[in-house]
Amino acid sequence: MFKLNSALLMGVMMNTTLWANPIDQIRPDAPELATYGTYPIGVRTLEVTHTNQLDILALNDSGEQRYYDRPLTLEVWYPTDHQANARGRYEHVYLRDGKTQVTLTGKAQRNVEPADTETAFPLIIISHGYPGNRFLLSHLGENLASKGYVVVSIDHTDSTYHDKSAFASTLVNRPLDQMFVLNKMDKLSKKAGHFLEGLVDANQTGLIGYSMGAYGAVISAGAGVTQKSIDYSWGAPQNALSIHKSGSESHQRLMDPRLKAVIAFAPWGKNYEFWDNKSLAGISIPVMFVAGSDDDVSGYENGVKSIYEGSVNTDRYLLTYHFANHNAGAPMPAPQESWEYNKELGFAPFEHYADAVWDSVRMNNIAQHFSTAFMDVYLKQKIDKLEYLNLVPNSVDGTHHLDDKQQPLENHTYWKGFPARSAKGLSLNFQKGAEN
Numbered sequence: 001m002f003k004l005n006s007a008l009l010m011g012v013m014m015n016t017t018l019w020a021n022p023i024d025q026i027r028p029d030a031p032e033l034a035t036y037g038t039y040p041i042g043v044r045t046l047e048v049t050h051t052n053q054l055d056i057l058a059l060n061d062s063g064e065q066r067y068y069d070r071p072l073t074l075e076v077w078y079p080t081d082h083q084a085n086a087r088g089r090y091e092h093v094y095l096r097d098g099k100t101q102v103t104l105t106g107k108a109q110r111n112v113e114p115a116d117t118e119t120a121f122p123l124i125i126i127s128h129g130y131p132g133n134r135f136l137l138s139h140l141g142e143n144l145a146s147k148g149y150v151v152v153s154i155d156h157t158d159s160t161y162h163d164k165s166a167f168a169s170t171l172v173n174r175p176l177d178q179m180f181v182l183n184k185m186d187k188l189s190k191k192a193g194h195f196l197e198g199l200v201d202a203n204q205t206g207l208i209g210y211s212m213g214a215y216g217a218v219i220s221a222g223a224g225v226t227q228k229s230i231d232y233s234w235g236a237p238q239n240a241l242s243i244h245k246s247g248s249e250s251h252q253r254l255m256d257p258r259l260k261a262v263i264a265f266a267p268w269g270k271n272y273e274f275w276d277n278k279s280l281a282g283i284s285i286p287v288m289f290v291a292g293s294d295d296d297v298s299g300y301e302n303g304v305k306s307i308y309e310g311s312v313n314t315d316r317y318l319l320t321y322h323f324a325n326h327n328a329g330a331p332m333p334a335p336q337e338s339w340e341y342n343k344e345l346g347f348a349p350f351e352h353y354a355d356a357v358w359d360s361v362r363m364n365n366i367a368q369h370f371s372t373a374f375m376d377v378y379l380k381q382k383i384d385k386l387e388y389l390n391l392v393p394n395s396v397d398g399t400h401h402l403d404d405k406q407q408p409l410e411n412h413t414y415w416k417g418f419p420a421r422s423a424k425g426l427s428l429n430f431q432k433g434a435e436n
Contacts (some may be wrong), residue, residue: 174216
């Protein structure tokens with residue numbers, strides 16, 4: 001009996017290790033489009049350099065400006081033909097404390113060959129918060145790659161858990177990093193012999209940002225910042241943020257016609273007047289804003305919802321997780337090692353990933369569902385996916401009526417793709433742009 005129990009215990013321990021910190025969980029009640037697609041997934045890490053960039057951290061009262069070559073680490077997920085026979089692993093991933101390293105598991109296989117395809121895949125760029133890292137939204141990276149996208153997630157220098165520096169660098173560099181990566185991925189897709197050769201259609205690019213990544217995405221989408229935000233004493237020194245000023249030539253140069261759609265999770269900045277209605281009117285590409293109604297970091301009424309309402313010249317959506325805070329939908333489930341209280345931080349890193357009300361996997365599945373529908377419509381022109389976006393605004397108002405064959409009856413208004421009783425706590429608002 002003792003030997004049997006020991007063997008069972010060893011099996012449980014091995015299984016726990018094997019499945020530790022999974023980023024690819026799909027709940028039984030997940031909405032339809034949350035499930036993984038038909039492509040197996042490959043993943044590779046790239047090191048790139050954005051040359052001759054203003055060194056924000058070196059600015060001082062003397063007015064001297066220094067320039068440097070800015071390093072960026074990228075995680076690239078892509079469709080492959082390689083059939084996995086084991087769990088994928090992400091080693092040495094930093095937690096919020098910037099010191100503890102953990103292993104994540106998922107479906108992607110490291111360094112396998114990309115899919116043999118005659119048609120390039122649309123590009124999606126992922127941009128994390130402050131601080132964060134390229135794995136924070138990895139659940140979306142894997143999920144979307146399995147559906148025929150090349151997805152690249154950025155480690156933003158000066159803004160990751162292990163190299164967090166002055167906030168000013170994030171304020172200035174975030175949109176610059178995003179557009180540089182778009183250009184870099186386009187160039188690599190045309191480089192003979194590179195694994196990305198012929199794989200990326202950068203002319204159909206989407207951008208997904210969270211918190212400060214979403215701040216950058218709003219700027220990249222067309223909303224330059226206000227003079228008030230440029231002048232903040234706690235912001236970027238020496239007028240450095242003026243490069244993104246609304247109406248400026250430098251901000252206009254940042255705009256890229258290859259960027260076709262943006263998903264902004266909890267964009268920070270409107271609650272500090274980084275935009276006003278005039279600057280938000282500059283957004284002309286479709287945006288899906290995602291927010292928790294109780295977000296006390298980016299704000300809801302005076303924050304994310306206000307950005308949504310002010311973006312009057314584009315078609316836009318506002319997906320709200322009611323009673324959720326700042327972490328609504330974007331961060332991966334909290335790694336097991338993050339549950340322990342951290343004395344230096346003054347809290348368990350768990351709080352950085354999780355929500356007090358909502359289950360993280362449920363939030364992720366909902367985000368995967370709507371991200372798939374939104375990107376399929378605006379990057380792949382799959383107009384049929386609009387059925388998953390044209391919904392009664394408040395999920396509680398939807399009624400569930402199916403016939404004996406589980407087909408919707410005329411009075412069925414429940415959210416498309418959601419099993420009965422599973423859409424509670426959500427709302428999805430839509431406004432059409434004035435210029436459309």
